[in-house]
Amino acid sequence: MIVQMKDVKKHYKQFELDCTMEIQSGRITGLVGQNGAGKTTAFKAVLGLISTDGGEITVLGKNPSKLLPSDKTRIGVVLSDGGFNEYLTVKNVASVMSAFYPDFDKMNFLQRCDRSGLQQDKKIKDYSSGMKAKLKVLAAMSHDTDLLVLDEPTAGLDVVARDEILDMLRDYMMDGERGILISSHIATDLEGICDDFYMIHEGKIVLHEETDVLLSEYGVLKVDEETYAKLDRQYISQVKKETFGYRCLTKNKQFYLENYPGIVVENGNLDEVILMTIKGERI
Incomplete structure (x- = not known):
């Protein structure tokens, strides 16, 4: 197990996190939910960037507060509100990363930047949004990491740039021993790359499902009122009233x-x- 969170709590004035989830080696796990649902808080708890008010967290077998510098080098991070100084170049970034991470593969990083169209002498401020995003992901995976924590790494990017980043993540997972925890508002991106999902709503995990199960066994029924009245609802989990009748989420x-x-x-x-979990009524 790469990450395990058990009944982890964090209290704020108008928000409370109460989270249980795990990330296994060899798997990409998605965390989804509305803005303000608790995704970033959960990520920061995993990374030890905030103190918690209860529960247990283990990352690479240790509590985040007990991670040694050598442990932290095994974790690559891309946060939605983070990034490099925009007056740096790729060469500057490589030098900074080399100073901080003993296992940083500078040559491989620069070669991958070249292949991704990131000019080494160009300032980051002159890159497109897609180029900046690729740089952050490449840097995060270039120091022999076992875990990537990625908060909205494809936000605001066009379909080509998003696909390039997803390909990077697939390549990263090829050895079968690493793990990724990722969030995104773009469902199709996560459906194409994640092995399983956790859904968080108002600080609580309300659903955990395998991607294959979700895509193959879940469905949405659209029925009029007469049909709904006669419907066997044993496999219906959520219902939402519509103008035509009812929309029903089923796991079968x-x-x-x-x-x-x-x-x-x-x-x-x-x-x-x-949509159905947030807007629908539980049966």
Whole structure:
């Protein structure tokens, strides 16, 4: 287990985190939810950037406060509000990283920057948003890390830049022993790369599911009021009233396809699950 959070609590004036989740080696785990749901707070708790008010956290087998400098070099981080001084160049970044991380592979980093179109002598302030994002991810994975913690690494990027970053993350996971904890508002990005998801809402984990299960077994039923009244709801988890009748989230779409051939059953996806979990009523 690379990361384990058990009943971790953090109290603020108008918000409380109460989080249990784990990140296993060889897996990419997504953390999803609305703005203000607690994603960044959870990330900062994992990284030891904030104190907690209860529960247990282990990262690479230790409490974050007990991590040695040599342990911390095994963790690569991209935070949504972080980045390098924009008056630096890639060469400057490489020199800084070399000074801080004994295992930083400067030559490999510069070669990967070249392949990604990041000019070594160009100031970061003159890069596009996509280039800045690629630089942060490349730097995070270039010092022999076992864990990447990525908070919105593809935010605001076009589809090509996002795909390039996702390819970087797939390459990073090739050895099968590393782990990634990642958040994003772009559901299709996470669906294409994550092994499992945690959904956080108002500081609490409200759903944990394997990606394959979510995409293959979840579904959304759209039924009128008459059909809804007769519907077997044993496999319905959330319901939302609509103008046409009801939208229903199910974890067993096959049951309804087989037993209600006349109703509309759409394939499940992450956006629908988030919408229904937040806006729907639990059965």
